[in-house]
Amino acid sequence: MNAETHYRTCPLCEATCGLAIEVADGEVLRIRGDRDDVFSKGYLCPKGSSLQGLHDDPDRLRQPLVRRGGEFVETDWDTAFAAIDERLRPIIVEHGKDAVGLYTGNPWSHNFGGIVYLPLLYGAIGKNRFAAASVDQRPREIVSSVLYGARTSFPVPDLDRTELLLLIGSDPFESNGSIATAPDWPGRLRAIQQRGGRFIVVDPRRSATARAADEHLAIVPGTDAAFLAALANVCFADGLVDPGAVGEYVDGLAAVGDALAPFTPEVVASTCGIDATRIRRLAHELVSLRASIHGRIGTCLQDLATLSSWLLDVVSLCTGNLDVAGGAMFAKPAALGLNTSGRPGIGNGTDYDTFHSRVRGLPGAFGQLPAAAMIEEIETAGDGQIRAMITIAGNPVLSTPDGARLARALESLEFMVSVDMYLNETTRHADVILPAPTAMQRSHYDVAFYQFALRNVANYSTAILPRDAGMPEEWETIARLAAICRGLGATADITAMDDELASLLTMIAAGDEFGPVHGRDPAELAEQLAPRAGPERILDLGLRTGPYGDGFGARPGGLSLDALIAAPHGIDLGALEPRIPEMLRTPTGRIDIAAAPFVADLVRLHELLTTPRPSLVLIGRRQLRSNNSWQHNIRTLMKGKERCVLQVHPDDAERLGLTPDGHARVTSVVGSIVARVEISDTVMPGVVSLPHGWGHDLPGVRLAIAVERPGVNSNLLATTDHVDPLSGNPHLNGIPVEIAPTEGGP
Numbered sequence: 001m002n003a004e005t006h007y008r009t010c011p012l013c014e015a016t017c018g019l020a021i022e023v024a025d026g027e028v029l030r031i032r033g034d035r036d037d038v039f040s041k042g043y044l045c046p047k048g049s050s051l052q053g054l055h056d057d058p059d060r061l062r063q064p065l066v067r068r069g070g071e072f073v074e075t076d077w078d079t080a081f082a083a084i085d086e087r088l089r090p091i092i093v094e095h096g097k098d099a100v101g102l103y104t105g106n107p108w109s110h111n112f113g114g115i116v117y118l119p120l121l122y123g124a125i126g127k128n129r130f131a132a133a134s135v136d137q138r139p140r141e142i143v144s145s146v147l148y149g150a151r152t153s154f155p156v157p158d159l160d161r162t163e164l165l166l167l168i169g170s171d172p173f174e175s176n177g178s179i180a181t182a183p184d185w186p187g188r189l190r191a192i193q194q195r196g197g198r199f200i201v202v203d204p205r206r207s208a209t210a211r212a213a214d215e216h217l218a219i220v221p222g223t224d225a226a227f228l229a230a231l232a233n234v235c236f237a238d239g240l241v242d243p244g245a246v247g248e249y250v251d252g253l254a255a256v257g258d259a260l261a262p263f264t265p266e267v268v269a270s271t272c273g274i275d276a277t278r279i280r281r282l283a284h285e286l287v288s289l290r291a292s293i294h295g296r297i298g299t300c301l302q303d304l305a306t307l308s309s310w311l312l313d314v315v316s317l318c319t320g321n322l323d324v325a326g327g328a329m330f331a332k333p334a335a336l337g338l339n340t341s342g343r344p345g346i347g348n349g350t351d352y353d354t355f356h357s358r359v360r361g362l363p364g365a366f367g368q369l370p371a372a373a374m375i376e377e378i379e380t381a382g383d384g385q386i387r388a389m390i391t392i393a394g395n396p397v398l399s400t401p402d403g404a405r406l407a408r409a410l411e412s413l414e415f416m417v418s419v420d421m422y423l424n425e426t427t428r429h430a431d432v433i434l435p436a437p438t439a440m441q442r443s444h445y446d447v448a449f450y451q452f453a454l455r456n457v458a459n460y461s462t463a464i465l466p467r468d469a470g471m472p473e474e475w476e477t478i479a480r481l482a483a484i485c486r487g488l489g490a491t492a493d494i495t496a497m498d499d500e501l502a503s504l505l506t507m508i509a510a511g512d513e514f515g516p517v518h519g520r521d522p523a524e525l526a527e528q529l530a531p532r533a534g535p536e537r538i539l540d541l542g543l544r545t546g547p548y549g550d551g552f553g554a555r556p557g558g559l560s561l562d563a564l565i566a567a568p569h570g571i572d573l574g575a576l577e578p579r580i581p582e583m584l585r586t587p588t589g590r591i592d593i594a595a596a597p598f599v600a601d602l603v604r605l606h607e608l609l610t611t612p613r614p615s616l617v618l619i620g621r622r623q624l625r626s627n628n629s630w631q632h633n634i635r636t637l638m639k640g641k642e643r644c645v646l647q648v649h650p651d652d653a654e655r656l657g658l659t660p661d662g663h664a665r666v667t668s669v670v671g672s673i674v675a676r677v678e679i680s681d682t683v684m685p686g687v688v689s690l691p692h693g694w695g696h697d698l699p700g701v702r703l704a705i706a707v708e709r710p711g712v713n714s715n716l717l718a719t720t721d722h723v724d725p726l727s728g729n730p731h732l733n734g735i736p737v738e739i740a741p742t743e744g745g746p
């Protein structure tokens, strides 16, 4: 037996930990943290080693499934693609491109081949394109695209150099951090304390992160915008506003000060549940220290989500903490970054709000419509109605609002195809399921996450295990679906499509007058990229023409895919550095901090201050040994006590007559579920918490372990009607509910 160790980046969450995977004779022996990984230095969480469990899971699909007479039967790939061509293409021919809807889920952002080839599918269908982003970071993306010109230009907290971190609505001790990529968030937070700094958590729950923090400010759900507005208000009122060097590129700051004048700490305190004197002092601390401010799911899945996301940057800017070491900074990714090519400092800006959903007119952005519009676009007859759906790496029946109604809508479709490794709550509605290779069966490069990492790093991993018999690479599956939608048939020449894409991108690179290969002959560049094909060719092009690239010989010693392959533990490209104005891609080359949609939305903040608070609201939470909806079929992660439990404060439990380990019926305007109760003072009075991604006991799923302890789907309580109008993000947190004791059962 010849054991060999392979090094690769874990693709399960945003932390990008390096794994050392021992393999012999095609079998994984063990998975450990890679101590030599330039970014993670050996850190990993319990999910890292579960890659093996995912791969070996007997329920994992290895062959396509086609529905015949109500039953799924295994079939070969050619038959599956032919079945799709036969059913999907006629729908487009008869009803047009908008008749096919697409939903891509969270793992897609960890799938490098997928990201690179998705545009082919986007180009082949109409505007009904949805993604998990619109039940996640969409508000943050909108703010970044309006202020800085690119959706992924997220200011990330410079954890390794900050003196004070203000963490709002994020629980990295469970989630490992989000929209601020770094392995070992817990260790980095403790390091802040060890070097004499502090971190403060603003969260309605005393989360694991809040327990480790220097201070926990328990905030009333959905009131973050008021809290942040008051922080900025103090800066303006006390004459503290000094944006520093970036100020030269900012317009409208005084106008923002005027607009925030009514939101004093005293005015917002009772709404937020945070003491006015504490807010005042905090504003001064943020000015006097090297401070970073970071908001996440808690600020993104609520009514004032876009406003809160904007105010995070307003506070960073006012307190002099935007784009400085120790504050909130911008990464400079090595390949395919949205703010690293073209003219430095100027760009096309955003497509936000330039197109809208058909039924409700919700705003689109980045070529996508909000997922909260999906159900009505399927249900509502008329021109542009969705008649067929493609889901890829997503489980919207559990992850988006009103899952029961979505399930009915999916069942009403003329045709549905899913690309997924499981027959689960969503894919059970498909007519054809195309399995995807597992993480260890594909190569990996974090195209998305390096765009907002806390250090500039680059790490490429090769595939470790062979794909199952007949299984294409996932990008090939996507390209083939695109070909089918375009009318090229089930046996279209995928290689030709790939060549076309690569030559288009090579021509764009050669035409970029600010890039390192401007004016070179695309054919010469193509020769240097040969014999690579597929995503690797495009990655090599991206790396070589990127900010650290070898410029195809113009910058000897620079990055290329070969250089990354020679460095299996990754290449460290250094700490973040200030990037304004060079990273801007707004049409003006400036930051309009008083952008109209955000300032206008302050009207709703005024309304919040006078709206009575519901007596009970539901929020979510994340758990370390889980990942959204799809890692509940792994025995090693499911050990221990039941996790899908409703946390209720002791005062509320007493008032409502709930008993420990008893059951409660939780009812909202759209749904009613029964959950097991855990009485816990970690949630504030008036707030209950239930994790999302559960509810596996639906007919037809093939998840033997998950169904043993299925939990309940918290999103049955969320309605598609309640959305942040600026982003279309639903309120998956802060849902008003009524609760009563019950005997158990569904």
Ligand SMILES: Nc1nc2c(c(=O)[nH]1)N[C@H]1C(S)=C(S)[C@@H](COP(=O)(O)OP(=O)(O)OC[C@H]3O[C@@H](n4cnc5c(=O)[nH]c(N)nc54)[C@H](O)[C@@H]3O)O[C@H]1N2
Pocket (backbone or CB within 6 Å): 104, 105, 106, 107, 108, 111, 132, 133, 135, 136, 137, 297, 301, 392, 393, 394, 395, 396, 398, 399, 400, 419, 420, 421, 422, 424, 436, 437, 439, 474, 620, 621, 627, 628, 629, 630, 691, 692, 693, 714, 715, 732, 733
């Ligand atoms: N109430 C509430 N709801 C929430 C949230 C919340 O905090 N509260 N969070 C939201 C957030 S942040 C997110 S990101 C969404 C997630 O929403 P989704 O992305 O819709 O859901 P996931 O549970 O991530 O489902 C991922 C699916 O992809 C499959 N899969 C895994 N890897 C691959 C792959 O490589 N290829 C393919 N083709 N398939 C793969 C899995 O089997 C699974 O079916 O949920 C959102 N929903």
Ligand SMILES: Nc1nc2c(c(=O)[nH]1)N[C@H]1C(S)=C(S)[C@@H](COP(=O)(O)OP(=O)(O)OC[C@H]3O[C@@H](n4cnc5c(=O)[nH]c(N)nc54)[C@H](O)[C@@H]3O)O[C@H]1N2
Pocket (backbone or CB within 6 Å): 013, 014, 106, 136, 168, 169, 170, 171, 172, 174, 175, 176, 177, 178, 202, 203, 204, 205, 207, 219, 220, 221, 222, 223, 224, 296, 297, 298, 299, 302, 619, 620, 621, 622, 623, 624, 625, 626, 627, 628, 733, 734
């Ligand atoms: N173990 C694990 N890790 C994960 C995931 C997972 O499911 N499990 N999912 C991954 C994904 S897709 C994402 S997007 C990230 C998310 O990463 P995080 O945002 O760090 O994850 P959450 O634990 O959902 O943290 C949200 C926090 O917001 C709080 N909150 C709820 N409502 C409000 C509010 O109105 N205001 C404020 N201030 N706080 C509020 C909740 O109590 C919770 O503690 O995690 C990723 N990592």
Ligand code: SF4
Pocket (backbone or CB within 6 Å): 010, 011, 012, 013, 014, 015, 016, 017, 043, 044, 045, 046, 047, 048, 049, 176, 183, 184
């Ligand atoms: S923290 Fe995230 S990236 Fe690191 S091992 Fe765990 S799941 Fe994988």
Ligand SMILES: [Mo]
Pocket (backbone or CB within 6 Å): 106, 136
């Ligand atoms: Mo997410």
